Amino acid sequence: MSGVRGVAFATPLTELVGVRYPIVQTGMGWVAGPRLVSAAAEAGALGILASATMPVDGLRSAVREVRSRTDAPFGVNLRADASDASERVRVVIEEGVKVASFALAPSRELIARLKDAGVVVIPSIGARRHAEKVAAWGVDAVIVQGGEGGGHTGDVATSVLLPQVVDAIDIPVVAAGGFHDGRGLVAALAYGAAGIAMGTRFLLTSDSTVPDAVKAKYLAATVKDVTLTTKVDGLPHRMLRTEMVDGLERSGRATALLRAVRHAAAFRRESGMSWSGMIRDGLAMKHGKDLTWGQVLLAANTPMLLRASMVEGRTDLGVMAAGQVAGVIDDLPSCAELVDRVMAEARAALHRLPPVD
Incomplete structure (x- = not known):
């Protein structure tokens, strides 16, 4: 596998969703809007648009804005328990969005409806039993977040939770919680993951619309x-x-x-x-x-x-x-610079590994 710009780094995740690199920009409320999502997608990652803080018509407008900025695949994050979840799913289907991600497990009915329309379904989970449940319901992949992750999170570290989930299900697993560089990507792949998801690291890019003064507080942490x-x-x-x-x-x-x-x-x-x-x-x-x-x-x-x-x-x-990685991030690259750097670091880390007889 190689990680230079324009050359694919193939894993089950990249093959499933059609992106160049096994990196996901997570759907952060008020942060993952059209500018950040399109920049991440153009860089070769899977950008995820956060929809929970938008009205339904705003979601449709945001999807169209992302599409006006990039031809690359991207996704929309949905709240499975929202009263208007069905309407939002309809927007995702009608607008031809590639991926639907969920912070909570979607129902069997929502999964079937999305899959019948050709949408890839990737919920986020925080426990092995949740991964087993949604896998049995037919989702295409899962994002598993360990306790290091930002926002609502669990108390089991990624290094413990990730291998449990990888061993329990036979669909692609994306690792989240504690990732910010290429070494982390290689470590996740070694655990059996198909890629990594990053929130705080993408929040702290020049393409993020978060105010500069707020970014400065993150960088100082x-x-x-x-x-x-x-x-x-x-x-x-x-x-x-x-x-x-x-x-x-x-x-x-x-x-x-x-x-x-x-x-x-x-x-x-x-x-x-x-x-x-x-x-x-x-x-x-x-x-x-x-x-x-x-x-x-x-x-x-x-x-x-x-x-x-x-x-x-x-x-x-x-x-x-904020994920715990906020404490080790000290710059604001563009999404393109960030993804290139992560892939270059991953390639270098792979080359440093001793050969196996």
């Missing part, structure tokens, strides 16, 4: 500045430790719930959702994760707290989801 908290939405959430996060962790339950109600109203206006739709989503979330209604209300914090930082640059009012 050390590994110890990345923390895991449940105070944002009641679920384990990996992000940069800031004064805002410290304040959330000190706040009482009543204050947190009042703030959540305000953010729920703001997100309803931003996303175009109705209150009834948000209630249906809350019911689905409550059932799927066995949450209390208090935790469901707290979950309303996430979209607007992320928007405050990722769109408005207000890190004093928002939070910054």
Whole structure:
């Protein structure tokens, strides 16, 4: 395998989705918009458009904008438990999107509908049993995220979780959580993965629309500045430790719930959702994760707290989801420069390995 520009680096992932390199840019809310996705796709990676923070008509417009910028394959990330998931799937199918990814396991019906239309289905999972379940339901591949990953994450390290999943299922497995360079890609391939997925590393590129002042805070962070908290939405959430996060962790339950109600109203206006739709989503979330209604209300914090930082640059009012790799990243390459670098590093790492008799 080789990793120079324009030369394919073939794995089961590249063959499945038609990209040059086994690298996925993950669908980060407020971050993975048309500019970043098209730049990642043009660089030879699989760009994934984040749709959960867009209204349905906004998703269609975003897909068309990506297509106007690149002819390369790309995907859309969907919320399987959203009340309008069926409408969003229809947009993906009608617009001819190559890949549908999911943060939660999609239903058998959604999987079948997408596959019947020729869409590749790749959910993200955080446990071996979840991988086995969706594989049995017919998905084409999975992204497995270890605890190092940013945003909502588990507590099992990628180096432990990844080989478990690879051994358990016979479809391509993409490794996520802790990857940022070519050495990591080679390590993932050695574990049996078909590629790597990176979020924080693509967020910290010149093609990302995240405000420069926010990127500077990421670049200044050390590994110890990345923390895991449940105070944002009641679920384990990996992000940069800031004064805002410290304040959330000190706040009482009543204050947190009042703030959540305000953010729920703001997100309803931003996303175009109705209150009834948000209630249906809350019911689905409550059932799927066995949450209390208090935790469901707290979950309303996430979209607007992320928007405050990722769109408005207000890190004093928002939070910054981050994988632990944020502490070792110190530059802002373009997506093309990043992908070229990762592939060159992977090629060099492969050449450094001792020959096998």
